[in-house]
Amino acid sequence: MGDFSAVSYVTALIVISIGLPLTLLAICALYSLVRDNHVAPVYVINLLVSDLIQMCCLIMWVAAPNNLILITNRFYYVGLMASVGFMVCVAMERYVVIAFPVWYHFRRNIKVSLVVCFMVWAFSISYVILVVSVFNIRVTSILLSIYLLLPFPLLIFFLAGTLKALSSSISVTPEEKRRIVGTLVLVLLNYTLLFLPTIIWYMSAAITQNYTSDHTLQLIVVRFSPLMDLVLYVFMRKGAVDKLLAFLCRCRMTTEQEQGQMSTVDSNTLHTVSSM
Numbered sequence: 001m002g003d004f005s006a007v008s009y010v011t012a013l014i015v016i017s018i019g020l021p022l023t024l025l026a027i028c029a030l031y032s033l034v035r036d037n038h039v040a041p042v043y044v045i046n047l048l049v050s051d052l053i054q055m056c057c058l059i060m061w062v063a064a065p066n067n068l069i070l071i072t073n074r075f076y077y078v079g080l081m082a083s084v085g086f087m088v089c090v091a092m093e094r095y096v097v098i099a100f101p102v103w104y105h106f107r108r109n110i111k112v113s114l115v116v117c118f119m120v121w122a123f124s125i126s127y128v129i130l131v132v133s134v135f136n137i138r139v140t141s142i143l144l145s146i147y148l149l150l151p152f153p154l155l156i157f158f159l160a161g162t163l164k165a166l167s168s169s170i171s172v173t174p175e176e177k178r179r180i181v182g183t184l185v186l187v188l189l190n191y192t193l194l195f196l197p198t199i200i201w202y203m204s205a206a207i208t209q210n211y212t213s214d215h216t217l218q219l220i221v222v223r224f225s226p227l228m229d230l231v232l233y234v235f236m237r238k239g240a241v242d243k244l245l246a247f248l249c250r251c252r253m254t255t256e257q258e259q260g261q262m263s264t265v266d267s268n269t270l271h272t273v274s275s276m
Contacts, residue, residue, distance in 0.1 A: 084151055092154075098180055194221050
C-alpha cells in the first residue's frame, strides 16, 4: 500500500503540474477560434474542461482530508466519463466533415454543438449518480466497463469511414484532411492506450469479484489522459500537422543523405584498397 500511495502521489503531481497550466492556456486559445462557422473547438474545449475536473480531483486527493474522498471520486468519474463522451464527439465531427461535407457545411451550428455538450454532461452526471448510488460494487464495475467500452467500435468506425471517404472528398483542403486524420488517429490511440487497461481491470474485477488487487498501472495510465488530450490542441491549429510532417521529412532526408555519404565513403575506401 505504501508503494501504491507513493506512485499515485507522484503521478498526480506530474499531471497537475504539467497539465493544469497548459490546459487553461489551451482552453483560452481554443475559445478564440469558436465562431458560428467553426464549431469544432467546442467539443475539444469541453474535453479539456472534463480534464480540468479530473485534475482538480487529483489535487483534492493529494491535499484534501479523507472525508472528502468519496465526493471527489464521484466528481472524478463524472470528468472521466465526460471525457470519453467528448472524444466520441470530436471523432464524429471530424468524420462528418469528410464523409458528408455538403451536409456539414449547411447544418453546422454552434447551438447544436452546445446542446450535444449539455447532453454529454447531463448523461455523465446522471450515470455516475445512479450507478454509484443504486447498485453494488460488482454491478457498478460491469456498467462502468460497458460504458467505457462502447465508444471503442465507434472510434474505429469513424477512422475507417474517414479514410474511405478521403478519396472522393473534393471540398476539403489537403491540409484539413491531414488534420482530420491526425485528430482521429490521436483520439483512437489515446483511448486504446489509456482507457482499455481501465476497462480490462473493471471486467476482471467484476468476474473474479476481487476489488482489492493491485491496479496501480491502471490508475497511472488513465490519469495521464489529460496530458494526451492536450495534443488535440495542436491538431486544431492550422499548419501544425504540416510542420510536423515537414520536420519528419527533413529528419528522414538528413538520415538518407548521411547514409548516402557513408556509402560513398565506403565505396571509395574499397576502391582504394582493391587498387593497392
